[in-house]
Amino acid sequence: MLSQKQQLRLTQKLSPKQIQLMKLLQIPSVSLEQRIKQELEENPALEADDFEDNYTQDEHETTDEYEESTLSDNEDSPNDLIADLDEYFYDENYEDIGGYRGTVRKDNSDDMPREIPYVSHESFQENLLKQLGMFNLTSEDLKIAAYIVGNIDETGYLQSTAKDMVNDLLFNMRIVTTVEKVQRIINEVIHSLDPPGVGAISLQESLQLQLNRMEETQEVITSKKIINNYFNEFIKKHYDKIKQRLHCTQEELDASLAVLLKLDPKPGMISNDIQRGAAYATPDFVVYLNEKDGSLTLTLPNYNIPELRVRRTYANLYNEIKDKKNITQEDRKNALEFVKQKVLAAEWFIDSINQRENTLYRTMSTIMSYQKKFFQTGDETYIKPMILKDIADKIDMDISTVSRVVSSKYVLTPYGLYALKFFFSESMQTKDGNEVSSRKIKKILSDAVKNEDKTKPLTDEALCKVLNKKGYAIARRTVAKYREQLGIPVARMRK
Numbered sequence: 215m216l217s218q219k220q221q222l223r224l225t226q227k228l229s230p231k232q233i234q235l236m237k238l239l240q241i242p243s244v245s246l247e248q249r250i251k252q253e254l255e256e257n258p259a260l261e262a263d264d265f266e267d268n269y270t271q272d273e274h275e276t277t278d279e280y281e282e283s284t285l286s287d288n289e290d291s292p293n294d295l296i297a298d299l300d301e302y303f304y305d306e307n308y309e310d311i312g313g314y315r316g317t318v319r320k321d322n323s324d325d326m327p328r329e330i331p332y333v334s335h336e337s338f339q340e341n342l343l344k345q346l347g348m349f350n351l352t353s354e355d356l357k358i359a360a361y362i363v364g365n366i367d368e369t370g371y372l373q374s375t376a377k378d379m380v381n382d383l384l385f386n387m388r389i390v391t392t393v394e395k396v397q398r399i400i401n402e403v404i405h406s407l408d409p410p411g412v413g414a415i416s417l418q419e420s421l422q423l424q425l426n427r428m429e430e431t432q433e434v435i436t437s438k439k440i441i442n443n444y445f446n447e448f449i450k451k452h453y454d455k456i457k458q459r460l461h462c463t464q465e466e467l468d469a470s471l472a473v474l475l476k477l478d479p480k481p482g483m484i485s486n487d488i489q490r491g492a493a494y495a496t497p498d499f500v501v502y503l504n505e506k507d508g509s510l511t512l513t514l515p516n517y518n519i520p521e522l523r524v525r526r527t528y529a530n531l532y533n534e535i536k537d538k539k540n541i542t543q544e545d546r547k548n549a550l551e552f553v554k555q556k557v558l559a560a561e562w563f564i565d566s567i568n569q570r571e572n573t574l575y576r577t578m579s580t581i582m583s584y585q586k587k588f589f590q591t592g593d594e595t596y597i598k599p600m601i602l603k604d605i606a607d608k609i610d611m612d613i614s615t616v617s618r619v620v621s622s623k624y625v626l627t628p629y630g631l632y633a634l635k636f637f638f639s640e641s642m643q644t645k646d647g648n649e650v651s652s653r654k655i656k657k658i659l660s661d662a663v664k665n666e667d668k669t670k671p672l673t674d675e676a677l678c679k680v681l682n683k684k685g686y687a688i689a690r691r692t693v694a695k696y697r698e699q700l701g702i703p704v705a706r707m708r709k
Contacts, residue, residue: 235566239573239618244496246567247518253563259528259556260563262520338370338482339363345407357389358396359403362413366404370412370482371420376400411481418445424477436462436470448474451706497626499578501589508590510582514575522567524560528553573611577619578634580608585637592629595658599651600638655686656696663702671708 241249254260342363351359361383365374374382376396383389383396404413410427414420421441428434440448440456447455457467502511535541535549582589584604587596602620606613620634639653662680666672672680674697678690702708 234562235569236615236618238566238570239615240621242496242622242624243498243515243574250519250522250567257556257559257563259525259553260522260560261525262522338368339366342366342407342412346403349403349406351403354389354391355399355403357387358383358391359399361387362396362400362404366413366482368482369480370409370414371480372400372404372413372415375415409478409481411478417449417479420479420481421474421477424481425473428473432466433469433473436460436466437473440470440474496624497631498574498623499625501582501625501627503590503628510586510589512575512579512582514571522564524557524564528557573609573615574619574623576609577605577611577616578625580605581634581637584608588637589627592627595654597637597639597651597653599640601640602638650686652696655681655688656700658684658686659693659696660700660702663697663708666708668708671705673705676705 238246238249250262254262343360346356346359346363349359362372362379365372365379367373376393379396380391380393383391400413405423407413411420411424414423418441422438425434425438425441439460444456444459447453453467453471457464460467462470497515500513500515502513503509504511531553535546535553538546541549581600584600585597587598588594602613602616606616609616620638623634624631625634639651658681659677662672662677674690674694677697678688678693681688681693697704
């Protein structure tokens with residue numbers, strides 16, 4: 215049954231200007247130039263310092279366009295809109311509209327445009343697709359093979375079964391096929407691609423594929439038996455059980471294990487590491503240390519970012535449109551509204567760029583202040599526990615704003631390049647009640663494993679005792695969690 219009722223509701227909505235600022239905050243500094251170029255192309259009321267040559271030409275072109283528009287002799291004007299625009303364009307603040315020149319510390323030591331180095335490299339997926347050309351495949355089989363390659367992740371493993379891909383091929387590519395055909399292409403084509411082991415559905419299958427590519431020596435034959443029949447014992451390092459069941463000597467077992475240890479458990483990672491190495495992480499902030507007094511200086515690199523300002527010819531264009539005698543009231547109103555919208559959008563964009571720069575500078579300055587000892591020494595154990603709220607409270611901004619600043623940003627320090635997320639960590643209490651960063655705990659844990667006796671690696675219980683002796687009241691399960699986060703295997707796997 216339909217009914218009418220009154221309801222009071224309080225909602226919060228972001229203005230277009232606020233949304234624009236939020237989006238700009240997320241952009242890394244090296245990508246900001248492209249975003250500014252896009253805005254310059256879309257908004258004729260915005261200009262950069264290298265656009266001066268076009269002032270006169272733009273002005274004449276705009277004037278000619280309106281001189282040719284003889285639509286009506288109606289001289290009536292939209293008084294309300296003109297009064298509004300008069301106040302807007304000739305307000306005392308309009309003449310003082312500031313452009314974007316970089317209002318905080320910028321690294322402008324080199325005024326010449328600087329190119330950001332980038333090495334082009336063929337991706338892992340592209341390499342696999344290129345290899346498909348070596349096989350004599352029909353048009354349909356080639357499409358199926360390419361689709362299978364698209365389901366291989368960066369580690370080299372296939373993420374979908376043949377059955378799942380049959381359904382996906384039908385719905386996404388309108389290809390009707392069978393599970394048997396897809397599996398045949400996986401076995402005969404995908405498993406023949408380089409690197410060996412790619413396209414497997416599991417670690418066991420990947421190792422089997424790699425062994426199948428090797429020469430049939432006695433060590434390889436024994437290695438195949440281990441992977442095919444005693445895989446669980448192998449991954450758990452129960453080598454005595456394997457030796458008993460294979461009825462082989464220790465030397466024979468060692469020779470086979472040497473073969474297995476050369477296999478790649480993630481065959482796609484090397485190719486992807488090369489590709490990732492091709493793109494250089496570019497710093498959004500640079501921190502300098504004065505070694506004499508320990509003072510720190512923060513700058514924001516200037517990556518070919520031009521100076522921005524509102525195009526003054528648009529104010530002249532407003533006057534021309536307002537004084538025209540040969541256009542209708544409606545056309546005049548639409549033209550004036552267009553001019554105002556473009557100028558307002560240009561002002562918003564310039565203001566957002568300035569706010570972005572100030573917000574980035576304030577946020578990074580506060581992080582530097584919070585983690586001052588690290589920036590002075592480079593010692594990770596000096597990193598204090600810090601969360602987004604700590605910084606947000608200091609600069610009196612929302613946590614979401616700080617999160618956007620931290621996302622995908624890097625700082626170059628005297629000790630290397632760090633992601634801003636590196637400086638944020640949870641806190642833990644020592645036995646005397648002091649708070650320390652979990653990163654410091656992980657550093658001690660990592661050092662303890664690095665310096666352990668490899669013949670008798672430290673168990674989680676032993677690592678827990680090491681930390682307890684240093685004054686960190688930490689449970690064994692927490693040690694296990696940190697060990698896993700650091701990518702350190704359990705003790706029996708570290709022998």
